[in-house]
Amino acid sequence: MKLNAKIPAGPIEQKWTKQKFNYKLVNPSNRRKYNIIVVGSGLAGASAAASLGELGYNVHVFTYHESPRRAHSIAAQGGINAPKNYSNDGDSVYRLFYDTIKGGDYRSREGNVYRLAEVSGSIIDQCVAQGVPFARDYAGYLDNRSFGGAQLARTFYARGQTGQQLLLGAYSALSRQIKAGTVKLYARREMLDLVVIEGQARGIVARNLVNGRMESYAADAVVLATGGYSNAFYLSTNAKASNATAIWRAHKKGALFGNPCFTQIHPTCIPLTGSYQSKLTLMSESLRNDGRIWVPKKKGDTRKANDIPESERDYYLERMYPSFGNLVPRDVASRRAKEICDKGMGVGETKLAVYLDLADAIKRLGKNVIAERYGNLCDMYKLITAEDPYEVPMRIYPAVHYTMGGLWVDYDLMATVPGLFVIGEANFSDHGANRLGASALMQGLADGYFVLPYTMGNYLGGTKFKPVDTKHTAFQQSETKITEMIKKFLSIKGKRTVDEFHIALGKILWDYVGMARNKAGLKKALEMIPKLRGEFWRDVNVVGSGNELNAELEKAGRVADYFELSELMALDALHREESCGGHFREEYQTEEGEAKRNDKAFSYVAAWEYAGPNKKPILNKEPLKFEYVIPSQRSYK
Amino acid sequence: MNITLKVWRQRNPNDTGRLVTYEAKNVSTHMSFLEMLDVVNNDLVKKGEDPIAFDHDCREGICGSCGLMINGRAHGPGRGIATCQLHMRGFKDGEVIVVEPWRANAFPIIKDLVVDRTAFERIMQAGGYTSAKTGGVPDGNAVLVPKPVAEDAMDAASCIGCGACVAACPNSSAMLFVAAKVSQLALLPQGKAERTQRVLAMVDQMDKEGFGNCSNNYACEAECPKEIKVTHIARMNREYLRANLVEK
Numbered sequence: 001m002k003l004n005a006k007i008p009a010g011p012i013e014q015k016w017t018k019q020k021f022n023y024k025l026v027n028p029s030n031r032r033k034y035n036i037i038v039v040g041s042g043l044a045g046a047s048a049a050a051s052l053g054e055l056g057y058n059v060h061v062f063t064y065h066e067s068p069r070r071a072h073s074i075a076a077q078g079g080i081n082a083p084k085n086y087s088n089d090g091d092s093v094y095r096l097f098y099d100t101i102k103g104g105d106y107r108s109r110e111g112n113v114y115r116l117a118e119v120s121g122s123i124i125d126q127c128v129a130q131g132v133p134f135a136r137d138y139a140g141y142l143d144n145r146s147f148g149g150a151q152l153a154r155t156f157y158a159r160g161q162t163g164q165q166l167l168l169g170a171y172s173a174l175s176r177q178i179k180a181g182t183v184k185l186y187a188r189r190e191m192l193d194l195v196v197i198e199g200q201a202r203g204i205v206a207r208n209l210v211n212g213r214m215e216s217y218a219a220d221a222v223v224l225a226t227g228g229y230s231n232a233f234y235l236s237t238n239a240k241a242s243n244a245t246a247i248w249r250a251h252k253k254g255a256l257f258g259n260p261c262f263t264q265i266h267p268t269c270i271p272l273t274g275s276y277q278s279k280l281t282l283m284s285e286s287l288r289n290d291g292r293i294w295v296p297k298k299k300g301d302t303r304k305a306n307d308i309p310e311s312e313r314d315y316y317l318e319r320m321y322p323s324f325g326n327l328v329p330r331d332v333a334s335r336r337a338k339e340i341c342d343k344g345m346g347v348g349e350t351k352l353a354v355y356l357d358l359a360d361a362i363k364r365l366g367k368n369v370i371a372e373r374y375g376n377l378c379d380m381y382k383l384i385t386a387e388d389p390y391e392v393p394m395r396i397y398p399a400v401h402y403t404m405g406g407l408w409v410d411y412d413l414m415a416t417v418p419g420l421f422v423i424g425e426a427n428f429s430d431h432g433a434n435r436l437g438a439s440a441l442m443q444g445l446a447d448g449y450f451v452l453p454y455t456m457g458n459y460l461g462g463t464k465f466k467p468v469d470t471k472h473t474a475f476q477q478s479e480t481k482i483t484e485m486i487k488k489f490l491s492i493k494g495k496r497t498v499d500e501f502h503i504a505l506g507k508i509l510w511d512y513v514g515m516a517r518n519k520a521g522l523k524k525a526l527e528m529i530p531k532l533r534g535e536f537w538r539d540v541n542v543v544g545s546g547n548e549l550n551a552e553l554e555k556a557g558r559v560a561d562y563f564e565l566s567e568l569m570a571l572d573a574l575h576r577e578e579s580c581g582g583h584f585r586e587e588y589q590t591e592e593g594e595a596k597r598n599d600k601a602f603s604y605v606a607a608w609e610y611a612g613p614n615k616k617p618i619l620n621k622e623p624l625k626f627e628y629v630i631p632s633q634r635s636y637k
Numbered sequence: 638m639n640i641t642l643k644v645w646r647q648r649n650p651n652d653t654g655r656l657v658t659y660e661a662k663n664v665s666t667h668m669s670f671l672e673m674l675d676v677v678n679n680d681l682v683k684k685g686e687d688p689i690a691f692d693h694d695c696r697e698g699i700c701g702s703c704g705l706m707i708n709g710r711a712h713g714p715g716r717g718i719a720t721c722q723l724h725m726r727g728f729k730d731g732e733v734i735v736v737e738p739w740r741a742n743a744f745p746i747i748k749d750l751v752v753d754r755t756a757f758e759r760i761m762q763a764g765g766y767t768s769a770k771t772g773g774v775p776d777g778n779a780v781l782v783p784k785p786v787a788e789d790a791m792d793a794a795s796c797i798g799c800g801a802c803v804a805a806c807p808n809s810s811a812m813l814f815v816a817a818k819v820s821q822l823a824l825l826p827q828g829k830a831e832r833t834q835r836v837l838a839m840v841d842q843m844d845k846e847g848f849g850n851c852s853n854n855y856a857c858e859a860e861c862p863k864e865i866k867v868t869h870i871a872r873m874n875r876e877y878l879r880a881n882l883v884e885k
Contacts, residue, residue, distance in 0.1 A: 051771040066692065067758055069798055070700045086778065128777040129769035131827045133791040140781025156777075158791060164699055165794060172766035179762040187755070210747060239694040273667040278675055279696050380697065383722050384669075449771045497682045499675070544687050548649065549748045551690060552682060 007111035024461030031056035035219040041068030044424025045225030046170035047448025053177030076163025077284035079155035080441040089152040104432020105581035106631040119450040130169035193478040201420035212547035216470035228403035228425040234506025236400040237282040243558040255415040256607040258408035258428030261573035266401030267333035280399035290361035334398035355393035412455035423447035433581025494539030522574040533563040638730035666726040690749040701797030706737040711801035711860040719862040741809035756846035763842035764835040793821035802857035808849030813857040816873035
């Protein structure tokens with residue numbers, strides 16, 4: 001397949017402006033004639049649906065939740081970046097662009113990233129106007145903090161609940177449009193197939209999760225805003241229901257999947273305690289601004305943290321990276337933590353944890369200041385572990401958190417299926433091989449508020465549509481296929497639960513397709529995953545029926561997709577014989593143990609094409625060109 | 638430790654429903670309450686029985702999906718937590734725990750412990766927003782919001798919409814939920830322009846949904862996982878009174 005990223009020509013700072021001018025428009029009085037389906041109601045989905053609704057399109061929003069406000073964007077803590085330069089520390093659009101390209105380890109597109117940096121300032125203004133109570137100073141000005149790997153303060157925040165406040169802002173705009181009648185909400189519906197007619201995305205089939213009915217919906221364009229696939233690992237910081245089904249089924253209908261092996265491990269999560277563990281809890285890495293990370297110098301030290309004298313502590317990040325210290329990017333911080341634990345220096349019951357110590361900051365700034373900055377995180381930690389982080393250091397360990405990979409999209413955020421748009425974490429586009437902190441919220445909202453409304457107009461205005469309704473055979477075929485799949489699940493009546501399979505799959509991914517990967521391990525994973533998938537289809541036990549609220553059935557469909565996606569992740573990781581960002585291949589590292597890229601061979605987006613069941617997917621390559629930020633070895637020393 | 642659970646089971650909205658007893662064995666004190674239910678459910682599935690349905694998602698107290706009446710208390714014992722943040726270390730070995738859904742006419746039961754909270758959606762749609770369209774808004778620093786005001790607004794805005802306030806209230810009143818939004822937007826200069834219509838529309842919708850009135854019981858504040866204060870209800874009442882005077 002020939003990939004055309006459609007990045008506009010011209011100087012980087014003019015690309016978006018020029019492109020917006022070149023886009024076709026839809027006359028305001030004609031907009032209501034177009035139907036747009038938006039699947040997902042998180043930051044990207046809610047902001048897109050609200051904005052498209054305001055423009056006058058007929059928007060249909062689908063969520064498997066009872067309410068758009070439950071979407072997992074709500075759990076983002078730390079903040080959102082914007083180069084407003086309110087801190088007068090020399091920030092600019094160009095600098096945010098530069099940082100994002102570099103942070104992504106030169107595996108993202110310059111054109112897309114520049115646009116992201118360019119529109120990010122407007123996001124802050126928009127959210128303020130919606131009534132998002134960002135942190136302010138006594139005079140009333142917006143406050144900024146430095147966050148995850150940035151050397152300046154460009155992060156806007158609302159306590160440790162920034163994602164919640166931004167989502168509630170987008171949700172309020174969405175609610176307003178629902179009231180106005182431009183947006184219709186379909187809650188407790190799960191998209192189970194994309195319907196493609198004559199090469200165009202023309203609708204979806206969804207299951208009504210309350211009564212189990214199959215429902216078909218036709219439209220002129222479909223937007224997927226369904227988030228990432230971290231939950232393939234079973235244990236991740238994602239919410240329990242977050243899943244890859246919508247993007248995976250769209251992939252099987254022709255949308256290429258970009259860089260599936262680019263997954264991000266977040267360095268500051270609460271460690272695992274037992275086999276019953278249902279998810280991992282992230283604590284904002286803003287903690288690394290004031291927390292010092294250390295382990296005992298002695299292997300297998302069983303003393304309590306506070307009994308270990310200063311001289312016997314190894315503040316390993318400060319030692320290894322004198323200029324960035326505890327603020328090195330996420331992938332570096334995570335890998336170093338795993339390494340030091342693998343060497344036997346880990347702490348806590350499982351020895352799979354390092355300390356994050358607030359003691360020095362409390363001494364320097366006082367407990368009140370620390371409580372003001374991190375109060376909710378400290379409370380959360382105490383709730384889960386029954387330990388007081390103001391008294392003893394927190395124990396942290398990395399966990400899967402975000403997926404940079406996703407469906408391939410062009411500059412217009414359109415997938416390889418015309419009329420299918422993919423926004424937010426669900427697409428692969430802006431973060432390259434590693435996402436910087438406080439950039440996920442930025443990208444979700446940039447796509448939804450300020451990019452898609454224009455690119456959608458261009459598509460609708462420039463495309464001829466044949467009338468299509470849900471009586472079309474393509475809808476019937478999809479409904480039949482899904483109904484058969486559900487019947488199959490219910491008929492297996494095996495011995496193992498869906499969760500048991502999911503946990504087993506997650507363990508394979510964590511061990512072999514996790515933080516550090518190698519050829520032998522990836523090959524092993526590629527043998528183990530299909531084998532387990534075979535067992536799943538023979539031995540899973542899905543109880544209940546298909547015509548009621550049935551959580552087991554919902555999970556079964558999602559896990560079936562994870563099996564297929566996991567194989568692609570491993571295959572992609574195997575083929576990419578270099579290390580970059582979150583993809584760390586042990587064979588390819590510098591003497592200091594840093595990721596060693598191979599720009600000559602791998603400076604491209606790997607866009608995988610579905611070739612049919614049990615067939616090897618086809619690799620397509622989109623070469624990456626760097627005209628402004630010349631690739632160099634990342635160094636945070 | 639071992640726990641005896643008495644759980645509300647109800648197949649669908651028309652079913653009468655009943656408490657069913659389950660034994661949860663070898664429960665770790667580190668487990669969260671929902672993880673304990675996961676283990677019970679996994680065992681039920683193994684036996685071919687229908688697992689207990691309950692809403693949950695983020696499991697870190699922010700999405701507002703989960704909400705169980707545990708021994709008669711919304712989100713169980715402890716203050717300032719959602720059900721997912723409740724841990725088994727707070728219970729005793731051998732304890733009997735009664736688990737029920739939110740009980741309110743405005744929250745009909747869908748299945749077992751899952752209730753329909755879309756009444757909250759309609760209240761939000763009635764006016765829980767500023768009419769700021771995408772684009773065309775001033776710079777974020779153009780309108781100043783002094784820190785104490787921003788903090789007060791943030792206190793109110795931290796509502797997760799779980800419905801514990803309704804479940805805890807003897808009148809099934811949604812006053813705390815509605816007040817949190819009204820108060821947040823009334824405090825902020827960005828919300829002032831529409832304060833009159835907003836409070837009237839939201840209170841009107843709240844009444845239509847069948848929520849009860851506030852009788853200053855304050856159970857809502859006691860059980861709110863985000864510890865939102867009833868002073869926001871006072872502010873809403875003031876806004877409501879003002880709006881009625883302005884309107885007439």
